[in-house]
Amino acid sequence: MEHSKKLGTFYGVGVGPGDPELLTLKAVRVLEACPVLAAPQTASGEMTALSIARQAADLEGKTLLPLYFTMSRDRAKQQEAHRAAADAVRPYLEAGQDVAMAILGDVSIFSTYCYLMDILKAEGFPCVMVPGVPSFCAVAARLGRSLTEANTPLHILPGGGEGPGETLDLPGSKILMKSGKNYPRILEELEQRDWLDRAGMVENCGLPGERVFSSLKEKPESSGYFTTIILP
Template sequence: MEMKQGIFYGVGVGPGDPELLTVKALRIMGECPVLACPQTKSGEMLALDIVRQAMDVSDKTILPLHFTMSRDAAVQRAAHEKAADEVCRYLAQGQDVAMPNLGDVSIYSTYCYLMELVRERGFQTQMVAGVPSFCAIAARLGVSLTEMKSPLHIAPGSSDLEEVLHWPGNKILMKSGSQMPEVLKAIAEHASLEKSAMIQNCGLPDERVFENLAEKQPEDSTGYFATVIVKE
């Protein structure tokens, strides 16, 4: 009899507050014997840290996944291939694997790169939606992201902001931390700092809130998880 293959789940765990984990996310991760977790060079596994606050993972196999911050496409591809190989070893043994991802699993998620590679190797994949960081940030600030007939645009902070900021509607600038000086300069020139807000590490212990970027701006590095809302 052919052994049943495991399923590779991508699970959105929200931006940081463990109370934003969905019932389905907790159920899926509870049923999977293996959690594949992105790990930084310093050994941190932020997505797993969030999960640990909401459920017991002591009986799980923790599979650290190492990715690169290099912008070289070949280097990125090699890291994704290696991670996919590690995940597939467990899938081939019939074990389901869940990969917790910050925010929602469909938005700038490393899981989606691995998902395609795992599918190419003949395994099943499933995505479990999570609360996107910008939705949590809007709720934290108490602001609406959309109005009637008004579009919402989502772009990385490394985009051509002169173009992005002239699009109609409200804008979300994600992963803006390392480009923050340039982002603030572009907003000042092409939009309105007074109508812009930013939260760094939303829902995490070191959360920082800037409700009006015309009145207060970060004086130092904002880190990777900094998201800006620019209102029209």
């Protein structure tokens, strides 16, 4: 795809897991410099990533662009949502306006930005990733735990979908991200391995409704989407 005029840049900006003090100086600078701010919006109208960013950066006067993504596991529906979101961003880039897409946590970890980036980069639009504090690093800090020691591998596992399964038995530390929906099954698998006592969990880290559990021995109830379990 060829363009004869200056194009806008599509930025993916990691805003951290919830605490606005965890936004980087670069994230604040890019968000404040871009005239258009995009972010995922839930069915209830919430734009969590922008709500966090708004507490750390001056976002007055910006054009806000809500993006909608399906929670369906159907790959075709997911791709359709990604294309629709890229279609919403494209006109601003074609008009020479920079667009910053605010993303929870880090922009490279289970991030919707990367799907849009692949589409728009293939069309010739410049794309830049601005890293943020990953949610599991904030969770480890909240629990007061080290994730790795010398020569210890660290595995980041999706807690949703089919669940971690046999990957739980990989050597080293394990992070189970977005574990809320599969929590009962994960709890069962941890109990079978006698790991409940050493498993730590934080729900909604840095967000309203945060809950911290240094152990899962008492089998606390949990249903939050942003539930992260650490197995060091």
